[in-house]
Amino acid sequence: MKYVDKKAVSETKDAPKQITMYERNLMGKVIYHLAMFFTKILVRLRYKGLENLPADSNYIVAANHQSFFDGLWLMGGVPRKHFATFSCMAGADLEDDYGLIGKVMLRVGRAILVDRNGNPIRGLIAAKKVLEAGDIVMIHPEGTRTHDGKIGEMMNGAAYLAQKTGIPIIPAYINGAYEIFSRYMPVPYPIHLRRLKRKPLTIEFGEPIYAGDYATKDEIMAAVSDWLHAKEAIALAEKDPELANLKANRLP
Numbered sequence: 418m419k420y421v422d423k424k425a426v427s428e429t430k431d432a433p434k435q436i437t438m439y440e441r442n443l444m445g446k447v448i449y450h451l452a453m454f455f456t457k458i459l460v461r462l463r464y465k466g467l468e469n470l471p472a473d474s475n476y477i478v479a480a481n482h483q484s485f486f487d488g489l490w491l492m493g494g495v496p497r498k499h500f501a502t503f504s505c506m507a508g509a510d511l512e513d514d515y516g517l518i519g520k521v522m523l524r525v526g527r528a529i530l531v532d533r534n535g536n537p538i539r540g541l542i543a544a545k546k547v548l549e550a551g552d553i554v555m556i557h558p559e560g561t562r563t564h565d566g567k568i569g570e571m572m573n574g575a576a577y578l579a580q581k582t583g584i585p586i587i588p589a590y591i592n593g594a595y596e597i598f599s600r601y602m603p604v605p606y607p608i609h610l611r612r613l614k615r616k617p618l619t620i621e622f623g624e625p626i627y628a629g630d631y632a633t634k635d636e637i638m639a640a641v642s643d644w645l646h647a648k649e650a651i652a653l654a655e656k657d658p659e660l661a662n663l664k665a666n667r668l669p
Contacts, residue, residue: 438504438529438543445524452486452525453493459607460597461615464494466622469587472496475553476625477586479575479641481568481649482557483594485518486605488526491555491589494620502552506544506574508533508561526555531574533560541574548582555589558641566595568649571642576634585625588641590648593618621648 441449456462470476480491488505495503505526510533511519522528529547531540544554556578558571579586597616598605607616623644631637 438547439523439527441501441527442524444521445527448521449489449492449525452489456490456493456607456618459615460593461617462490462493463617463619464621465619466624467494469622469624470495470499471585471587471625475502475548475551475584477548477575477578477584478553478555478589478622479558479586480555480589480620481591481645482559482562483566483591484562484598484605485522485600486598487557487591487594488555489522490591490594490618491620492526494622495553499553503527504529504544504547504552504554506531506540506554506556509540510534529554537574541577544574544578545581548578548584554578558638562600563595564600566599567653568642568645571638573634573638575641576628576637579626579628579637580634583628585627586637586641587625588623588644590621590623590645590652591618592621592648592652623648 439445478491480487488507492500492503492505505528507523507526507528507530509530511523511528512530513519515522523530529540529544531537531544544556548554556575558573558575559569560572561569563569575586578584593616597607597618608614609616626637626640626644628637631640
């Protein structure tokens with residue numbers, strides 16, 4: 418799918434915002450590899466469940482959203498041959514509201530833009546076409562970065578894509594990114610400043626979830642949510658047992 422330059426689209430008050438896909442150009446590739454190089458030096462990075470990633474077919478990654486760099490770090494765990502076809506769904510506001518770093522990350526992530534403040538369906542349709550072309554799509558069902566380090570309310574975009582394409586969802590739990598680069602941090606903090614130790618970052622991939630095994634999108638997302646919340650409960654127990662108990666009591 419080719420990148421559509423929004424400047425080439427006539428801009429009028431009545432014209433809808435052009436939803437585009439950014440191809441990963443040379444700049445995007447170079448920045449990705451540099452970012453991963455420094456991540457591996459500065460962060461205790463670990464991937465789990467890599468055996469759950471289909472080796473010879475595409476998939477939808479549904480991950481919780483802790484930091485601005487989640488998509489980059491997720492890409493670091495997929496098989497090398499999947500990198501070229503890996504795309505991240507991203508808010509269209511990254512183009513205009515996040516300056517140069519937003520535009521760079523759109524290139525790094527091979528981003529499919531979705532209107533988070535309006536109608537997201539055009540972005541989902543674009544993602545569906547990307548999947549049908551054999552590519553991989555990563556989506557954050559929460560739609561935005563967490564405000565408190567915990568999983569928020571999830572939307573059913575991943576379930577929509579799975580139902581429409583028959584492509585499985587791979588749930589992915591990101592643990593530690595919030596402590597490294599939360600929405601409140603101006604820059605990443607990969608080192609514990611007081612202890613002078615690298616912070617841990619673990620990304621775990623779950624077993625495939627197939628839309629055909631469920632009757633509705635809500636049931637599909639419930640399966641994704643249950644897996645993610647189970648992993649979150651384990652992570653919270655390791656960080657703060659009392660907080661984990663409070664979280665567990667809120668689960669159905």
